[in-house]
Every structure is written in C-alpha cells, then in structure tokens.
Amino acid sequence: MNSPITVSPQVAFRQERAAASATSTEAEQVLPPESAAANALGSSVGVSGLRAEGVEEGYGPVRRRLSAKSSPMLLRPQGMLPDDFSDMMQEVDSRGTKREASTEPAETASSKRAAPTPDASPEADESLCVQANAVDLFSSAASFETLVINHVNKRAAKEVPATGNPLDVQPLVDEAKLIEWNTIESRHAGRIVFGREAEDVRKRFGHRIMGSRFVCTWKQEEDAPRRMKARWCLQGHLDPDLRTKALAGDLQSPTLSQVGRSMLFQILASNKWTLRLGDIKGAFLASGALPAQYKPLYATLPQGGIPGIPSDALIEVLGHVYGLNDAPSAWQRTLDRALHEAGFERSRLDPCLYFLRDEGRLTGVYGVHVDDCATGGVGEKYEQALEMLKGRFEFRKWRLGDGDFCGARYRQNPQTFEITMTQESFVDKIRPLRMTRRRAQERHSPLTDEEVKCLRAINGSLNWLSSQSRPDLATQVSFSQQSFPKPTVNDALAANNAVRRARQHRQLSITFRSIPLPGLAVLCHSDAAYANGRDGATQAGYVIGFTDRSVDEDKVTAWSPAFWKSYRLPRVVSSTLSAEAQALATASGMAEWTLLLLSEAIDGPCHLRSFWSVAAKRKSVFVTDCKSLFDHLMSRSAPTLDEKRTALDIVILRESLQKTQGSLRWVPTDRMLADAMTKESADALDMLRACLREGSYQISDESTILRWRSDEKERRKLLSQSKVSTPADDVHCEPSC
Template identity: 25%
Template sequence: MLKGKNLPAIFWGEAVMAAVYVLNRSSSKGAGGRTPYELWTGSTPSVHHLRTFGCVAHVKDTRPHLRKLDDRSKPMIFVGYEAGSMAYRAYDPTTRRLHVTRDVVFDEETKWNWDSNKVDSEFIIEYVAAEHPEVVLTRPDERLPPEARDASPNLASPVQEHVLPGPAVVHVSPPGGMEDGLDADQEEEAPLRFRTLQNIEEAGPALGLMGQEHQAELLVMDIEEPTSFQEAYEHAPWRKAMQTEMDAIEENGTWHLTEAPAGHRPIGLKWVFKTKKDATGKVIKHKARLVAKGYVQQQGVDFDEVFAPVARLESVRLLLAYAAGQGWSIHHMDVKSAFLNGELQEEVYVTQPPGFTVAGDEDKVLRLSKALYGLRQAPRAWYAKLDAALLGLGFHRSESEHAVYMRGGGLHNQHKLIVGVYVDDLIITGVDITELKQFKKEMQNTFQMADLGLLNYYLGLEVRQDGSGVSVNQKAYALKILATAGMEGCNPSSTPMENRLKLSKSSTAPLIDPTQYRRIVGALRYLVNTRPDLAYAVGYVSRFMEKPTVEHLMAVKRVLRYIAGTADFGCHYGRRKGPGKLIGYSDSDLAGDVDTRQSTTGVLFFLHDSLITWQSQKQRVVALSSCEAEYVAAATAACQGIWLSRLLEEFQGEEKANPFTLRIDNQSAIQLSRNPVFHDRSKHIDTKYHFIRQCVEENRVRVEHVNTNNQLADILTKSLGRDRFVELRTKLGIAKVEEVRQA
C-alpha cells in the first residue's frame, strides 16, 4: 500500500488501520463467504465509499467568507477512514495537518508529488537515503489529566483539523555499535495510528528533516501558538491563559449549566491560542480564547443581524493627523474579553469547553446569556453594548463613521474628546489630558479594560508621538513580508515598478503557483495602508491573481526589492494651528490596462500637508478620451472628499461641512464639472459620474487647475521613472520616519 503510492514508512500505522478497515468488509472463506463486519454487527457492510489508499484527495475548503478567486479545495493524501463515521482521513503535507472530512473528491490514479514541496521532498530523501541520520526520539507523555486526555472536539464542523507539529528537538546520539546506520528492523515498534493527534514523528524513530537550529525555531513557533487543547496544556503560560479566560467567562455570567432541550443542537466550542506581540515582534502576552463554532449556526434560527461597524483606517489616519495638528496626545485602551460583554437576544446552547467539563454532568450543555467569540452575532452584540455605554457617558456617534464618537463642543472646548473604536481597541484623543484620564476611569468602571498609555501600535501600524507630531509606518510588517517571500537579502530597487511596464493576463510566460502569489500580494495590499508610494504597483500586480505567470511574479519581486530599501518609510503628521483644511488631487491615465483598455484613477487627500487617504483603482468603464477618464476620476474623488469633509467637521464641532479643494490637471474635465459642455463627446457618460458637477454647483467642492508637474496623484496612475517617482514621493511626505521626525 505504501509502495504503491510512494508514501514514506511513517504512514505505516495509517496503512495498517486502513487495511484492517477494508479486510473487515471483505468476504472470508472461513466465514462462509461473509465478512467479519457482518459476523460482528449482523448487517451487510457498504463498500461503495472505499477508495485507493494513498491517492490524492481534494478536500473542500469550508472556511467562511471565501473570496471569489480563492480555491474551493486543497489537494491532500488519503490515509484512511475515520472510525464511527463515514468520513475520510486526509493528510496535508504542506501544513502537516490531518483532516477528517466527508467533503472530498478522489483522484485514485494519482499519487502525491513530493517534489512539489521542498520541505517534504527533503523529508523523503532524508528518511530513505540518510546513512547517518540524526535520531529524534519522542514519546507521548502522560502529563495531561484524564479529563484533558478524554476531551474530544465537537464534530459539528464538516472538517476537523488535527495539527501535526514539527519535529521535537530532544536529540539523542545513536548508541554505540550503530555508527554505520540505524537498523530499522531492530527499532520498529507496533504501528501507531494518529488517534491522539500527537506529533506524527511519534509513530517511530523520526529522522532529522533539517538542522538543529531550524528545529528549535519550529519548537518555539509551536510553543507560541499551539493548535489544540492537548498541546497547549503542556505549557504553563497557556494553562494560565485558559484559566484566565474561564475565570472571565464565569465572572461575567456568560452561561449556566442545563439539560440539552429537545430540538436544540448545541454548538461546539474550541480553544484558539494567539500570542500578542509588540512592534518589535516580541511576545508580550499569551491569549487563550474559547470560541464557538459559529459556522454551524443558521440564520433566522440561531441569529438574525450580524453587522457591527469598525473604524476605517482612513478614519484612523484622519484622526491621527487631526490630533497631531492640534498637538493632542493620542491614547490607547483595550477591552478584555470584549465579546463576553455582549448580551444575546436569541436562545443559544453550546457544549462544555474542552478540558473544563463538570464532573458528573458531562452530558449537560451550557445556555448562553451573553455572547462568546465565534458566534455570528457576537460582534454586533458587543458593539450594541459599547455603543450604549459611550452614549451614556455623554458621547454622540458620528453620522459619517459609526465607530467614531465625540464628546464636547467646538474645536477649543476643554472637554472635547474623540474616540475611535475597532472591535475592542479604543483610540482616544482630546484637548485636555485630565479630561482624557477621567474618561479612562469611567470606561474602567464599566468594563474590564487595559490602559495601554500613548498609542504606539494599532492593527499592525507602528505609531510614534513626540513634539514634532505623529509618525506612522509598518516597518516590522514590511520586514516580515520580505522574510516570508525569502527576499530579506535582496538588492534594493529605487522604484516599485519598472518604468512604463505593461503586463497582460494573456501572457505566454510559464504559469506559477497562484497560492503563493496571492499570499504575497495580499500581504502587500495591507502594507499600502501606510505606503501610498506602493499603491499603484500593488494594485497593478493584483490584477493577475487568477493565473499569475513568471512575468507577473517578477513584477511582484520588483515591489519587494523596493520595500527592502524603504522598509522604514512611512507618513508623518505635523503640528498645525487652526482648523484643518482639506485638499484633494485626482488624476487618471488613459486606457492603461492592455487587456480591457480601462483607465486607472488616482485620488489623494491632505489635511493641510498631511496625507490622509489615497486610492489607486481601475475604472469600471472604458473612457473614450483623457477628459472622460479625468472626469470619472474626479467623481470618485468627490465621493471620498464629501465623506472626509463631513467627518472632519464633526471633529471640529461645526454643523455644516466647508467646501474642500479638488485639484485636477485637465482643463476639459474641469469645464465639464462646471457645465454640461462638449455634448457630443460627453453625452454617453453614465449619470453617476455627474455627481461631481452637482457638488460643484452646490459649492461643496472647489475645483482648481494644477500644472501636470504638480499633480501629486500622478504617482497613483502609472509606473514612473526614478526621478519623477522620488520627486512625487517626497512631495507626499513619504520618507524615513526617523529623518522626518528629526527634521
């Protein structure tokens, strides 16, 4: 069975169990043609589900909210049948996870291509051919209490993942007399099936896959974020974290023990473990979260509405720039176990937590009176609770951004406070530090909260505050992207994209693995939150996610090489006197996309000279002229500007938004925004793009002409040469954070 599909001997235990499963369903002469299964159960077994051991199995990806271009399945290795169910066991060599699932399609003629994964290829070579292998001996320990060993995850999930961690790092030299190689026959043990979900190497003497220093790195990673209760229980920090979570839940009155009612299926619970790190990547906290398997909930039965607003990053940048301009300090608070505060309106039952079942009442369930993480309605329930608390403290909710709250009157009101909310993180700023501290006390009297002091890290953004203002960058995140892509030591590039580069979806270059391409580009898209100089290049390579080729990958590597030389670049928001003045720029190329001939819109907005928002996106229509393309871009800018001006006026305590300035470098587009001129050339333009004209008529937007050389949004519409790119980047204020702060 193993040889037939080129599987390593470490799967011997799975092969034995699969063989036994099949033999028990095969007729026997000694039993008169009946099967052992029939003799034992009295019923004829079904064999229609039997498949070829070791073949490729395409397992359905059941994660919620998959995007349109995401793969719906993943190839794995079929390694057997799950006892007591009709599910199959499939092993993923790329993640070292064992999956139990019924949602699988088999390719029985194909065996796994071990050469497609470098680590696993080395594993096979090392396992078969190493003459002096480094022996790593591991054995299951008995440190788990009986209730922990017996605890099993609820199988409500259609796919159950079992994590098979990397090699342990307890190294034992071969005993004397074995210098010429390990005698496998002498060292073999009874076959072991991975039923306890222990390390896969425990199936027998495992052979070293990599150097000792790399094994140590794997061990540290496993200890930092275990993937099962059993694994976490072996480490004191995680045991303490789980107990802390349980104490918070019980103190909060989240549930009570009861009999399972008829007609209600309890929702399973599982533990999720995460480490919280500071801006340098150092672990500062171990967090164990008890999570409900909300993906089994049914809308209309278990929940109704689920939406909960959070502060957009554009709002956060505006808040930072506004506070910096006024010279206000910005503080950060975190709500402990935030979702546990949300009160449920629905009748919801869950199973008892793994490792924390009540002795003698193992069959009972828990009825929730408050929300748990993982429930579909939990974010909304928490938002409703926080919203009521803030309104009760005298705040009013922004009409433009429902996750931003304000208290106090005009710009110079000493009681003025502004609070931005992102789930359980609160950004707080205001005129008077005494008023701010009083608000912190009010919140701590309402919820269990951690006062994190001055804001220095928020959603991956590194924030620095000093007398010069506020600076924001993502240096640690940028370096992490380079490390993930294996580009740490690459030669830096002066621009993120080759000048006038044109790529096509119809490229004849060889195709590459789309998964890795999407992973890198997705990470780059988040980096754009503090790097407008990357916006066009990242948006451009994002167009080729479906079938990327070597040419597209080279463009991505060019972006990475640029990041390697500018990892510490970011935005700086300086101090300014008086109310904020909003200034925007809009620009467009013409038919820059060689596949669709659509143009690219570029939009920038400044508060004084602090860049707060930027957009680089392909237009939805094909423009027939540069005038039309610029007009469409101006309409996009008007929408963004109207929203920003409203939010800014709410910050300033004014009732009516002042008009903002929009700078365009195309005279025809400016004329078209003021009057319905050029009828023959503009009569076909869609109605929604005439919104800019209405804004001009109502004096909500002031359109100005800007010379092309001073059109700052040009950096968002096309690839540029080094001199022009660096010039515009400097004008945007994107530079090394330390240099800007010193200047």
C-alpha cells in the same frame, strides 16, 4: 556610516567564497568559481559591504559603474538588510549564464507593464542588478513545496495545539485554559453542566448544542515577557439561530473606516492633544447576557477538555462569548450606549467615530475598532467621560503617545504633537514567491494552483499594506489583482517586485502634521492613464489629504495624506479627456465625504438639508493635470463634446465644485501626486515619497508654469539655431515639492 569600498566582481566573489568556506564546506559545492552565479554578477558589478562574522552591519548597497557621454558615475541604491541581499541574490538576472532557447512568444506591451523595473531614475533602471526576472540560482533542482514554503509569513504568533505538547509547554497551555475559563465564569458568560443534567440536555436540546475549541497562542505584549494565552471559542457555523440572526441584521458590525481614522489622528495633531491608546480586556464578555430568544444554548467541551472538568460535562452559554456570530454586534451596541452615557456623540458618517463637546466646542474625540480605541481631548468634561469608561470596562495598560492600533505603530512627537504611522514590522513578514530559474523564464505560462494560492496570499498582504500606510505600492498591487483569474509567471514576478519595493522603503511612514484646525482644508489630486492596463483598460487613482487653506495661494503648506486609491475605471473610455473626467468625478465624491466628516467634527452636527451651507465653509481644492479638462470645467458654456458621457461627467464635476465652493487647479504632470496611483513611473513615485517624507506641498500658479514652459521652448529653439550655451543664471526653474 562610511562609504563602502567597491571591489572588482572577481575579487569580491573570491572573498565571499573564502568567508563561506570557513563556515560551511557545502558552499563551495553550491557556488564554484565557474558556476553561473559568477557570471550572474556581470563584468561591471561591484559587491560592497561584505559581511564578516561578528559584525552587526548587514550587506551594503550594490553599486554599478555607469558610463555614458558624460564622465563615469557611481550609482548607489538604498541600503538593504541581509535578508534583502539574500532575496536579491536569489533573484538576480544571470545575463552571463547560458540559457536554453525559450519557446514562449514575444512579450506584449501589456506583459512588459506587468513586470516593471525597480523604481529608480530612468538612467539607473538598466544598472540595477535587482531585476524583475526573479530566478533562484541556488536551488534550481528543489521541489515546488520547498520553494514556496516561506513565501509569506502571515502570523506573528502561531497557534499551539491544545494537547500533545512537549512537557515544558503543556503545563503552560493547561494553565492558560484555566485562566480563560475562570474569566468566563467570573463574567457570567458560561457555566458547567454535570452528570444527569448534562444527559437531560442532550436528550431535550440536542439540536442546540454547538462545538467549541481552545485557540492557544504565544502572546507578546509591549514591555512584557512572552506568555501563553488561551481563548475559548464557539464554532459559529453550528449556531442553531444563525438564520434568525442574519435576517435580524445581528451579524453586521461596523469598524473604523480609513477616512475616519485619518480624521481622528489629524484632529489630535491639529489640536495638539496627547494621543491615548487602549484596549478593553474581554470585550465580548462585557456585552451582557444572551437575548431570551436565543436561549438555551449549550456547547461541548473543547478537544483536550478543561483541566479538572469531567469529559461528559457540557457548557451552558449565558453570554456573548467568542465565536458567536452576533457577539461583535452586541459588543458594538454595548460600547455605543456607554459612550453616549459618558457624553460622546456618534458621527453620522462613521459609526465608530465619536465626538465630545463642551458648550458647542470640540473637546474630545474617540475612535473605536472592535476592542481597541484611540482617543484624545482636553478639559474637565473629557477627563470625567474617560473615567466613566474606565469604570465601566476593564482596560489594559493605557499607552500615551506611542503604541499599536489597527495593525500599525503610532508615535507622537512630544514637541510638535505630530503623529507618525508605520508598518515596518508587518513589511518584514512579507516574502516573495520563490521560483526556479527555469520556471521564471516561462513568462507567459499560467501559474499552477499552488502558485495561485501563494500569489493570493502575497496580494492580500500587499493590499492591506498599500491601503493603510504605503500609497507608493497601490498601483503595483492593483495591477497584480487585475491579473486574476488567470495570472501568469510574469504576474508573479511583478508581485515579487512589489514585495521588494515594500522592503526597500520599509521605513516610509504616514505623518499627520499639526495643521491649525481653523484653516484645515481638503486637497484632492486625481489622475488617469489612458489605456495602460490589461485589454486596453484605463488605470485611475486619487490622493486625498489634509492641508492648510493657504495652499490655494501658491504657498508651501503642510500636507497629511488621508486616503488614496488606485483602481481600474469601471467604464471603458475613448480618450484621455474622458478618462480624466471619470476619474475626477469619482475622486470628488470621496473628497466631498471627507469634507463633510471634517465639518461635522469641527462645526458640529446640523440638518442634512443644510449640511453643505456649513461644510462649504471648509476649504477644498481639486487638482488635475489634464489641461483640456481644466479648460472645460472653467468654461461657462455648456459642454459641446461628442462623447455625451464625458459631457455628463463634466456637468457632475461643475455641480460638485459649486456645491463645495471648491477651487480647481491645474498642475503639470511632474507635480501630480496621483500620477503614482496610475502608472509605475520612477519619477512619479519619487515625487510621492518626497512629499510623504517632507510633509509639505505647493501648487504653483498656472499662468506662471505655462510661461516657464513657453520660455523654455523658445530657449531650446534658439539653442538649436545658434548652438550657443545659455548661462545657468538665465534658466527658469520650477520650485520643487
């Protein structure tokens, strides 16, 4: 793509105004030349890549000319889509616009932290025209409902009413209802009760009649046209046996954990097995008949009825249909039995992860999330097991090497067998909370009830995204969640900035590298930022990934992120050492769990009492950037700290290192991947994103790094005394990630 031409703000504004006037006369009324929007561009901003009608390219990057002691340079932020540019222009900080004097108090350090600058280099922070102060220049007089109506699009498919639709839609809805009911009858999950029998049921079992409804949506499947889908659901809160099922534990059903899912895809990539994705049609209906203790059970016809069925009829529930509270649990037990019959063994650490072995050797792995599955393997035994499952359940089309699973898109490289996970489509559905310019200036004002609802929705979407595929958003999301129960406008602006960051880096992905299975190791980064949160709280975080055991030999090795977390320390700490010790103690627990799961998958099950004698054979490396903590843990003497809780954390960490036979390494802060989990630092986020894209990491020798820094310190002293430049060839440079 050719570099866009930078024009002056005045010329750019005239060009944009002329293009807008050709299609809409209202644009001239909204954006006159003397309006505040013209001033908002500033005297040093150039607009490039103006979009013309019929051109597919969106708005190009916004560039600002910088000048400092050195020669001028052009800052070129990452390219953006037209929607990004539209949102940005509605949230631009109009520095040249006259504003009313604010009566709000001065910002504290905590409030400034809540609305960070966009991630860029420190020199570029002030030059970005996208500021955290989200203001709407074009609809300052609009009502609140108008401003927030599009704050977030949570569903890809909207529910269609069961009745009263347009003439071209209602026949499709009725046809979908018939298809759904025919499926239920064919699975012996329900039957219609007519006439006198229905009247008798109402008299004798009126207390066992539940309500029901049809949920109709447009379904867009891969490589298929859009179709109407109807699902008959019971109203589970009206279940007469709800209390009994709760006491019996029938309302609980496991799902695949993030660590288990990462382990699944890492095993596939390491063994170079083809990824297979499938989903079972009508999974709950395949769970068999209702238990005798929950019979009889009836339901009323849904609103709008079933085509061809009289309105006074009832439905007798015979199987586990959607809406029954124990249906997920019943389905999980049914699938578990089928997998065991096919030869799979369930993991003791993750009940939704299964392994297949042939003479003690791992030949297949199977992960299940409700009715979706991801699997891979090799050999005759694996193929036979898969055929048994296909004969037992009705699978839809199997997808090989490319498909959706658990809300993300997975693609496998056919040459390297590496698996890449992205959530680009989900990112595009998240929208920021719109605010007027006047409202955005009330930085310390509490949010209204409606604004709080919008912020909760944004946090929910961002939390799902950051926990699944975007570790670079974890810190901002954690800070935003900590603003409750009394968030302010400043917190909403910070959440908007997180949405903007998510969309700027929408293509960022998680890649599971093809690391040879015998050398597969666990790498744990842990960090803490002392008292950088609200009310003096300390933010901590860790990043756990898979790598090769040669990482402990200071080599550049492949790296696959497996699990990460940014959180507030539950215990108040009094020093950096105390914070780092508590954070590493928490991270080591998750690293131990990951190591045990890895050992179970590769080495097979063993007795829990002797688990660590086997699991410790797998390499584990713990990384910290706290030199004092590193020295305490490497020392053989007992901790002599006055803070005894910190001393206890150190004892726990020593025991963890001994149990796992893990290595402890110290790295400088600029090499700490978990630094991005504790603070909103542009450099830390750049480091994390670079490793995510490159898929590699290196730990340099501690003594070498310290020697470099000592030499550099002496060099600066000599330069300050002699004021003579040192040749570039003599400068020591630390290797990059």
